[in-house]
Amino acid sequence: MSPPDDIDLTRPQFIGAKVMRREDPRLLAGEGNYVADIKRHGMLHIAFRRSDHAHALITNVDVSAAQAMEGVVAVYTGADITRLANPYQATSRMKNYQATFIPPLAVDKVRYVGEAVVAVVAISRYVAEDALALVELEYESLAVLVDPEEALKPDAPKLHDDLESNILAAREFARGEVAEAFADAAATAGGRFHFTRTTPVTIEARASVAEYDKGTRTLTLHCTTQIPGIVRDKLSEIFDLPGPRIRVIAPDVGGGFGGKTSLYSEEIVACAIARDLGKPVKWVSDRMEDLMTTGNAFDEIVDAEIAVAEDGRILGVKADVIGDVGAYSIYPWTATIEPVQVVSFLPGPYRIANYAARVRAVATNKTLTGAYRGVGRPISVFVMDRLLDMAARKIGMDPAEIRRRNLVNDDEFPYKAASGLVWDKSAFQACLREAADGIGYDELRREQAAARADGRWVGIGVACYAELTGVGSRIAVAPGMPINTGTETCNVAIDSTGAVTASFGLASQGQGMETTLAQVVAEELGVKVEDVDIVLGDTASVSHGTGTYASRGAVFGGGAGILAAKAVHEKIVRVAGHLLEAAVEDIETGNGDVRVKGTDKSMTIRDLARALYSDMGRVPKDMRDEIDNLEATKVYDPFFGTTTSASHMCLIEVDPETYKVEIKRYIVVEDCGRVINPLIADGQAHGGVAQGIGVALMEEVIHDKTGQVLTASLVDYVVPSAVEIPSIDVVHVEAELPGTVGGFRGLGEGGTIGAPACIANAISDALSPLGIEIMEIPATPERLFRLVEAAKAD
Amino acid sequence: MKPAPFDYVRASSVEEAVAALAASNGDAKVLAGGQSLVPMLNFRVVDAPLFVDINGIEGLDLIEEKEDGGLRIGALTRHFALETSVSVRDRFPVLHEAMKHVAHLAIRNRGTIGGSLSHADPAAELPMMAVLLDAKIVAAGPDGEREIPAGDFFTAPLTTVLAPDEIVVAVDLPGLPAVTGWGFEEFAQRRGDFAVAGVAALVTREGGTVTNTRIALMGLHDTPVRARSAEAAFGESGIEAAAVAARQDADPMNDLHGSADYRRHLAEALTRRVLTAALERAAQ
Numbered sequence A: 001m002s003p004p005d006d007i008d009l010t011r012p013q014f015i016g017a018k019v020m021r022r023e024d025p026r027l028l029a030g031e032g033n034y035v036a037d038i039k040r041h042g043m044l045h046i047a048f049r050r051s052d053h054a055h056a057l058i059t060n061v062d063v064s065a066a067q068a069m070e071g072v073v074a075v076y077t078g079a080d081i082t083r084l085a086n087p088y089q090a091t092s093r094m095k096n097y098q099a100t101f102i103p104p105l106a107v108d109k110v111r112y113v114g115e116a117v118v119a120v121v122a123i124s125r126y127v128a129e130d131a132l133a134l135v136e137l138e139y140e141s142l143a144v145l146v147d148p149e150e151a152l153k154p155d156a157p158k159l160h161d162d163l164e165s166n167i168l169a170a171r172e173f174a175r176g177e178v179a180e181a182f183a184d185a186a187a188t189a190g191g192r193f194h195f196t197r198t199t200p201v202t203i204e205a206r207a208s209v210a211e212y213d214k215g216t217r218t219l220t221l222h223c224t225t226q227i228p229g230i231v232r233d234k235l236s237e238i239f240d241l242p243g244p245r246i247r248v249i250a251p252d253v254g255g256g257f258g259g260k261t262s263l264y265s266e267e268i269v270a271c272a273i274a275r276d277l278g279k280p281v282k283w284v285s286d287r288m289e290d291l292m293t294t295g296n297a298f299d300e301i302v303d304a305e306i307a308v309a310e311d312g313r314i315l316g317v318k319a320d321v322i323g324d325v326g327a328y329s330i331y332p333w334t335a336t337i338e339p340v341q342v343v344s345f346l347p348g349p350y351r352i353a354n355y356a357a358r359v360r361a362v363a364t365n366k367t368l369t370g371a372y373r374g375v376g377r378p379i380s381v382f383v384m385d386r387l388l389d390m391a392a393r394k395i396g397m398d399p400a401e402i403r404r405r406n407l408v409n410d411d412e413f414p415y416k417a418a419s420g421l422v423w424d425k426s427a428f429q430a431c432l433r434e435a436a437d438g439i440g441y442d443e444l445r446r447e448q449a450a451a452r453a454d455g456r457w458v459g460i461g462v463a464c465y466a467e468l469t470g471v472g473s474r475i476a477v478a479p480g481m482p483i484n485t486g487t488e489t490c491n492v493a494i495d496s497t498g499a500v501t502a503s504f505g506l507a508s509q510g511q512g513m514e515t516t517l518a519q520v521v522a523e524e525l526g527v528k529v530e531d532v533d534i535v536l537g538d539t540a541s542v543s544h545g546t547g548t549y550a551s552r553g554a555v556f557g558g559g560a561g562i563l564a565a566k567a568v569h570e571k572i573v574r575v576a577g578h579l580l581e582a583a584v585e586d587i588e589t590g591n592g593d594v595r596v597k598g599t600d601k602s603m604t605i606r607d608l609a610r611a612l613y614s615d616m617g618r619v620p621k622d623m624r625d626e627i628d629n630l631e632a633t634k635v636y637d638p639f640f641g642t643t644t645s646a647s648h649m650c651l652i653e654v655d656p657e658t659y660k661v662e663i664k665r666y667i668v669v670e671d672c673g674r675v676i677n678p679l680i681a682d683g684q685a686h687g688g689v690a691q692g693i694g695v696a697l698m699e700e701v702i703h704d705k706t707g708q709v710l711t712a713s714l715v716d717y718v719v720p721s722a723v724e725i726p727s728i729d730v731v732h733v734e735a736e737l738p739g740t741v742g743g744f745r746g747l748g749e750g751g752t753i754g755a756p757a758c759i760a761n762a763i764s765d766a767l768s769p770l771g772i773e774i775m776e777i778p779a780t781p782e783r784l785f786r787l788v789e790a791a792k793a794d
Numbered sequence B: 001m002k003p004a005p006f007d008y009v010r011a012s013s014v015e016e017a018v019a020a021l022a023a024s025n026g027d028a029k030v031l032a033g034g035q036s037l038v039p040m041l042n043f044r045v046v047d048a049p050l051f052v053d054i055n056g057i058e059g060l061d062l063i064e065e066k067e068d069g070g071l072r073i074g075a076l077t078r079h080f081a082l083e084t085s086v087s088v089r090d091r092f093p094v095l096h097e098a099m100k101h102v103a104h105l106a107i108r109n110r111g112t113i114g115g116s117l118s119h120a121d122p123a124a125e126l127p128m129m130a131v132l133l134d135a136k137i138v139a140a141g142p143d144g145e146r147e148i149p150a151g152d153f154f155t156a157p158l159t160t161v162l163a164p165d166e167i168v169v170a171v172d173l174p175g176l177p178a179v180t181g182w183g184f185e186e187f188a189q190r191r192g193d194f195a196v197a198g199v200a201a202l203v204t205r206e207g208g209t210v211t212n213t214r215i216a217l218m219g220l221h222d223t224p225v226r227a228r229s230a231e232a233a234f235g236e237s238g239i240e241a242a243a244v245a246a247r248q249d250a251d252p253m254n255d256l257h258g259s260a261d262y263r264r265h266l267a268e269a270l271t272r273r274v275l276t277a278a279l280e281r282a283a284q
């Protein structure tokens, strides 16, 4: 790998170093500051009475008994909140999209089990919960829609009377001549795939503390959000308050995974109540509320088919996607974000000339779906890579080989994928090659043959994917969305004490951004990593920022950080030139010092700051007027963003008696561009794969026919624990660096994108002697049992 | 997820605890390790006006070796103490093995044998071990103590024959015959979860022939049960027949973690495994 020309190698190299996470001592010793830790004088507590109906008219709400209970301060209904907060919805310019209003507390009608109906405010959460039982609600049941295929029928009852149908979004993609491709095929394969609904389980459940300062008429919301800037901007409209009088702070946040990238009803209700009562209020979700109401994930039915030639070349792919998006179109991403990504990413890193796809996002009486690590692409890869294996089996070709023949080659970039996405150069083929080498693919195939001869169910899985990360202003993260996800801001400031602070619109949920961003800024400025303070998750620190999602933190934060640090560096050099009486070209910084190259003339940056700010006369007025201060704010827009790619391979064994799947080996080889911190990069891959394993084998949100959530505790919503996660090998291929500032590609979501497909392929491979293909995940022991029983009965 | 208001007494003797329970007309609840009770309390599934904490009672936390090779285990003995007890490991290796599958370390540090038996989860290890090992459960009430055979103790999921004013004080495990092999297998998707299904077996041999076989099931019935037809089939026709017969002994339910069909399938597969292991161990 050769570094881009603009990286100065004379300074210490922090980028790429295994710097220990600076946030860990605080977080691991219990000295973090989470929303639940916040206490305020006179603080009140909110508990929500939630709907136990999936679809019903609210015919009567009587809060008088609750209101009269000792310790209860106030009770709010949907009508009350309507008075206090302007309505809002997630709009989009996308054709065939229907927005829904999302009432913070249900008004007239409830549309999913868990929807908040009444908020009780009391002196403690205990009292508030006691009072919930005294709220009297009467409902008139409506037909419940839990099956998206029922919900999309023209005569289906509508969830939203003001809309034309339950189809919130529809879109089609077409390229080439699909019908001809299928007519010419040596083999076709496909069927109906089902990727069930999951939910992003974080250690810290969602929480809000809202305060309203009557004197300054300022609203402050501490909440567990990944998108403080987006929340602030929308609250400004909802409450008719100018930006400076609303501050949204995401303090330490214990995991997000996309579940905290949406604006939530509880945040709005907490703000409305704080402002109305003039008292600080707190709401901390319990696990049951969290499992019922945090934006759910995935949930698609995909009818898909592939056509291949005899030599394994993909001739065409078609797909019809139904996304079950739940009761409302989530803010800000809209109901399109998940299902539309499925079709736009389905062609993946492969050369596909003929592609036809349709997607419909359908409202049902379930929790809203939103973003979850991978968004859409875990399904794209599941379907595409399953199709490839199914086709390979039909033509008798090895799964790794059929991928090698179809992955876009190094000399074909930039490559316009069949759905219109453009891949910039990324190591598609090298990742596959290195994964095969790393896991010892050929040897594993021999071992598998021997194990099979002994009657064991051993399988090898392969999956390849490409994703766009750090997507700039050219492409909206969700189609037609009215917010700008294409830029991010960084302010780097050296103050009059000589201390360096870098402030970002990003927010951290435990990814280690305080460390990685400090590495980037320190390297660019020429100071020590530990001397850079990082400010994240506070809307008061930069004028615009959206937050952390879509694998954008390193690309945007790193890029904006480099640009801002570079600008401050220029100012330092100018001032140093004067103070050290040398030409600007001869000045260099490093380790917190400025020096004149080749001499022993130097001073600390701290002294330089003091000289500029505090020592009158040391820097002439002209220069001070020009420089102003040692501060710069830069906005970075990667415009297209960049491609991250990876290959996953695994070895699994299915117990032929209990149907338990054991993952024996797992390797990820990814091209995430320049690695800022290998410890953190590996950790992201490990965590992503762990969640992908959960999705592949265990996790499923289950509703019964009446729309009740059967998985509202962690006994029934099964996430993998440390014991179930195998050792995962991670290899970073630093191939040609992308054109992003700093050469970074995003890597946060990749693990979850690749793992479900890889594991499903491995299980299908293991069970191939029985002719079983995994079409639905999670592949629980129960599902495998039924598949094997059915195969035996045939 | 906060409990409704309740009163609390910390008893310092069995008599005091029983008196407090009796005075509450059957509404009070015993609090032992709290690992099942407190979650239910927070979910407001259990709502009792009074909690009688028995953790302060001396003498209920013991593992005593008996002359017959058996053990007396006090009701407040923590799961972790059972798991690490040398007496348990030497005298009842099957119990030693089973304890490793009970929940997670933090829960094993608090949870008690008395609590687990009284809670009577049909998929819990200790109730099944009590049935397998022919335990006598010693309960104290206003009229003194009585002994209840484990086979009669469990009546339905989360239900026992204990009266509302009775508490479990000890469990007696009679000693096992000299040459007894054992097997224990449970299936759970995650380590530490309640089992989807579990089977344990004891096979006693004298002079090369099998003289006694006990097989017990968990998660396969609304209480832990002995697999009587599997036991009989094993004596008559061996492992395969027993494994198939275990399906008949199981009467499992459908839930999110497994269908009745799958659980019956597990009953067969696990019975095969535990009998194979028990026979092998009995041969050593």
Ligand SMILES: Cc1cc2nc3c(=O)[nH]c(=O)nc-3n(C[C@H](O)[C@H](O)[C@H](O)COP(=O)(O)OP(=O)(O)OC[C@H]3O[C@@H](n4cnc5c(N)ncnc54)[C@H](O)[C@@H]3O)c2cc1C
Pocket: B029, B030, B031, B032, B033, B034, B035, B036, B037, B038, B039, B054, B075, B101, B102, B103, B104, B107, B110, B111, B112, B113, B114, B115, B116, B118, B119, B123, B124, B125, B126, B162, B166, B167, B168, B169, B192, B193, B194, B195
């Ligand atoms: C996440 C998790 C996983 C778990 N996994 C398992 C598992 O895999 N296997 C397993 O077996 N258990 C499991 N458990 C349950 C655990 O073992 C409990 O500790 C046990 O079931 C109850 O014991 P306790 O002492 O905590 O009882 P408590 O929770 O205090 O009480 C339980 C019930 O028994 C009554 N009670 C308690 N002691 C007495 C007594 N001496 N006399 C009369 N009544 C009494 C109480 O009134 C209450 O009704 C799990 C628990 C959790 C939270």
